[in-house]
Amino acid sequence: MTMRVIDVAPNEAPLALLAKRLEQACSAGEPLTEEEIRAFLEMDPNLRETAKSILREYLTRTER
DSSP, X not given: OOOOHHHHOTTOHHHHHHHHHHHHHHHXXXXXXXXXXXXXXXXXXXXXXXXXXXXXXXXXHHTO
């Protein structure tokens, strides 16, 4: 799965971390834990909507 966070928010380190973790989850078959998802959703309110969008896409693609 290709997700280009840099196109949406190029200077947002937390979103880059989220994208990296999702890449690991998809390539290694290690799904995100509930705790990881919760932590990403609780990040800075300015980043929350983008993170939610990315997580929704991940959950849709992995049918969680």
